[in-house]
Amino acid sequence: MLCIPSGAVAIDGDTLAAVGPTTEIQANFRGRREMDLRGHLLMPGLVNAHTHAAMSCFRGLGSDLPLMQWLHEVIFPVEATHINPETVYWGSLLSAVEMLKNGITTFCDGYFYEESVARAAMESGIRAVLGQGIVDFPSPDLPDPGRARERAEAFLAAFPGDTDRLRPSLFCHAPYTCGAGTLQWVKSLCRERNILFQIHLSETAGEVLELTEKKGMRPVFYLDTLGILDDLTLCAHAVWLTPAEMELLALRRVGISHNVESNMKLASGVAQVPQLLTSGVAVGLGTDGCASNNDLDLFSEMDKASKLQKVFAKDPTVFPAWKVLRLATCEGASVLGWERKIGSLEPEKKADFIAIDLNQPHLTPLYNPVSQLVYTVRGSDVRHVWVGGRHVVSDGRVKDVNEAQVMKEVGRIAFRVKKETCLPIHG
Numbered sequence: 001m002l003c004i005p006s007g008a009v010a011i012d013g014d015t016l017a018a019v020g021p022t023t024e025i026q027a028n029f030r031g032r033r034e035m036d037l038r039g040h041l042l043m044p045g046l047v048n049a050h051t052h053a054a055m056s057c058f059r060g061l062g063s064d065l066p067l068m069q070w071l072h073e074v075i076f077p078v079e080a081t082h083i084n085p086e087t088v089y090w091g092s093l094l095s096a097v098e099m100l101k102n103g104i105t106t107f108c109d110g111y112f113y114e115e116s117v118a119r120a121a122m123e124s125g126i127r128a129v130l131g132q133g134i135v136d137f138p139s140p141d142l143p144d145p146g147r148a149r150e151r152a153e154a155f156l157a158a159f160p161g162d163t164d165r166l167r168p169s170l171f172c173h174a175p176y177t178c179g180a181g182t183l184q185w186v187k188s189l190c191r192e193r194n195i196l197f198q199i200h201l202s203e204t205a206g207e208v209l210e211l212t213e214k215k216g217m218r219p220v221f222y223l224d225t226l227g228i229l230d231d232l233t234l235c236a237h238a239v240w241l242t243p244a245e246m247e248l249l250a251l252r253r254v255g256i257s258h259n260v261e262s263n264m265k266l267a268s269g270v271a272q273v274p275q276l277l278t279s280g281v282a283v284g285l286g287t288d289g290c291a292s293n294n295d296l297d298l299f300s301e302m303d304k305a306s307k308l309q310k311v312f313a314k315d316p317t318v319f320p321a322w323k324v325l326r327l328a329t330c331e332g333a334s335v336l337g338w339e340r341k342i343g344s345l346e347p348e349k350k351a352d353f354i355a356i357d358l359n360q361p362h363l364t365p366l367y368n369p370v371s372q373l374v375y376t377v378r379g380s381d382v383r384h385v386w387v388g389g390r391h392v393v394s395d396g397r398v399k400d401v402n403e404a405q406v407m408k409e410v411g412r413i414a415f416r417v418k419k420e421t422c423l424p425i426h427g
């Protein structure tokens with residue numbers, strides 16, 4: 001990881017033209033617009049490898065429950081009654097604003113009415129991989145699961161074609177909610193279109209046990225027998241894996257999203273990230289949705305990801321800061337299949353970068369920038385954000401979105417959720 005003490009970037013359209021010492025950049029480039037960012041740290045925009053953006057409407061709902069109870073008693077019922085194209089749009093716009101302000105320039109999503117997520121991503125200026133969600137039971141955007149293929153094809157056909165900032169994807173919720181036939185046709189459609197296939201995998205010990213008993217093999221082997229595993233498959237969570245499963249994931253070049261805060265909050269378990277990396281598996285970092293996190297801050301995620309492994313191994317040398325930072329940037333780009341264009345500051349890559357205000361008490365003094373980024377910086381320290389060369393966050397404000405209006409709309413949605421839903425009260 002290269003740090004340039006007094007550095008600069010030159011942008012040409014949506015692309016980085018050069019990265020280097022300021023003296024060098026100034027000698028070789030004359031900008032139409034130049035910005036003095038002394039006192040700031042410039043770095044690649046962060047990549048959120050797994051989220052459900054619209055779930056900001058349900059921030060913190062069903063707190064302090066285990067995954068299956070959380071899903072079946074709180075989340076699925078509330079989604080069945082309150083998810084529609086409008087709520088998905090406002091929730092996703094709120095999340096796009098939160099992510100951009102926290103220095104996330106790309107997110108990988110999976111939900112229902114994913115067209116509305118695309119609309120929000122388009123308007124906010126963020127980069128995204130957008131996965132239409134598929135389950136084998138009636139879902140908010142598809143009462144008849146028998147028509148899922150039609151629904152997926154319609155989503156792909158209508159996907160905005162005039163941008164290279166948004167990419168389509170399909171998201172099979174999990175092996176316990178999608179049967180073998182569904183997993184196979186969805187993956188083959190993804191292969192046909194050369195797009196990312198996403199799935200929640202081996203998140204809890206209970207679901208792994210159940211599937212292993214039902215199918216006679218562990219989940220990774222089950223997906224492999226169905227032909228699901230390749231370099232355009234992204235598995236979220238992957239907490240409960242054997243060494244043999246890790247080896248197979250590496251062999252098939254499958255990507256993993258590690259979602260540490262969600263795994264901690266739902267007490268799903270401790271993903272074996274150092275072992276995954278040693279096995280050669282590509283791992284990105286994700287927030288998961290706002291109901292199981294409860295925010296969208298990858299700085300906080302990096303901090304916890306590293307510290308949890310240290311505590312688990314009783315060894316502070318485990319999962320050092322530089323490795324964690326790679327997960328949130330270049331490795332994240334790689335699990336989305338976007339590594340040639342984003343994830344690092346290099347000429348020819350997209351100009352996706354952020355500026356962090358270092359002139360603050362909690363960031364003073366600065367000995368080791370990488371350690372500071374992982375263990376000290378907060379999302380709220382991000383002052384400026386560029387996506388594809390566009391200055392989308394200036395002085396902490398998202399330029400193209402009326403933040404107050406978005407918060408008001410999501411507040412209205414939450415008001416209806418509270419009024420119309422009989423939720424178990426815990427705590």
Ligand SMILES: CSC[C@H]1O[C@@H](n2cnc3c(O)ncnc32)[C@H](O)[C@@H]1O
Nearest residue numbers: 052075110111133134171173200289
């Ligand atoms: C088709 S994906 C959207 C679907 O997934 C649900 N969800 C959100 N977080 C999790 C999680 O951690 N594990 C399993 N399922 C999750 C979300 O509520 C939607 O129903």
Ligand SMILES: [Zn+2]
Nearest residue numbers: 200236288289
């Ligand atoms: Zn998820």
